[in-house]
Amino acid sequence: MMLDSHILVFKNQVQSKQSFKEQNYLDQEDFSKFLDAFDGIGQNNYKAKPELLKICASIEYYCALRISEVLTLKRDDFDLRNRILTLQNTKTGFRKCKCSKWEKRILISSDAKCSKCKGLGKYRVKQYTTIPKPLIVILSDFLKSLRYNKNLFSFSRISAWKYYKIAGKNALLEIREQQFERSIEGIWTHLLRKSYLKWMRKNGASIELCEVKARHSEKRSIDHYIRPDIQALKIWEAQKFG
Structure with missing residues (x-):
């Protein structure tokens, strides 16, 4: 009887939290709620x-x-007509210069007079990604109001993190992730990148398409974006036990 009462209490707690969308990524419905939650933050930061x-x-x-x-x-990175975004400054957008010598990932030597890498041993290359139709609708009027070659945003990544967390809390979105270095709760900035890739995978996109979207060339490098996490385990258990 005591066990039955505990199970009943557990079920009541689950039912009381049905307003929370609990999964380890944001689908289209979750993301819309997340965007709407920004309206409740106010105009505290004139940049953000x-x-x-x-x-x-x-x-x-x-x-x-x-x-x-x-x-x-910048404004001119967007080609809405062809649905292509040009990325000029990316984390992985580097190529090793022919003038350089590397051992593993350590630069051994390079030509200080090289016009391509300027002696750095590597140089930036452009990367590209797609602009889906929902984003084109959002951006059309906004981009028309900007001058060409102008940065879209002037706030910092710290401000983005701060307000993403607030909006996620206001939208009642409970997301958890256990990383090797730390655990994270709520909405954090990198979750949005991971969420779209997980949404793609759950809606039939191949691993190869996810790699193109993420701009990764090795399958192992995409694993940490689409693998299940503690949130997925919690949902599976809830489905099995009610």
Whole structure:
């Protein structure tokens, strides 16, 4: 009888929290709730206004970008007609220069007079990703209001993290992730990139398409974006035990 009462209490607790969307990524419905939650934050930061945060989050989500990549984007990086975004400043957008010598990932030597790498041993290359239709709808009017070669945003990644967390809490989105170095709760900036890739995978996209979207060339490098996490385990158990 005592066990039955505990199970009943557990079921009541689960039912009382049905307003929380509990999964380890944001699907389209979750993401819409997340965007709407920015409206309740207010105009406390003149650089990170709610409307700009919503556009920033939309680009990060639908283009599966890192927040650092979003914050370096300029008006003329967007080709809405062809649905292609050009990335000029990315984490992985480097190539080793022919003038350099490397051992594993350590630069041994390079030509200080090289016009391509300027003696750094590596140089940047452009990367590209797609712009889905929902993002085109969001960006059309916004981009028309900007001058060419102008940065879209002037707030920092710290501000983005702060307001993403607030919006996620306001939207009642409970997300947890256990990483090797730390555990994270709520909505954090990199979650949006991971969420779109997980959404792609759950909706029939191949691993290869996910790699193209994430701009990764090795299958193992995409694993940490689409693998299950503690949130998925919690949901599976809840489905089995009620």
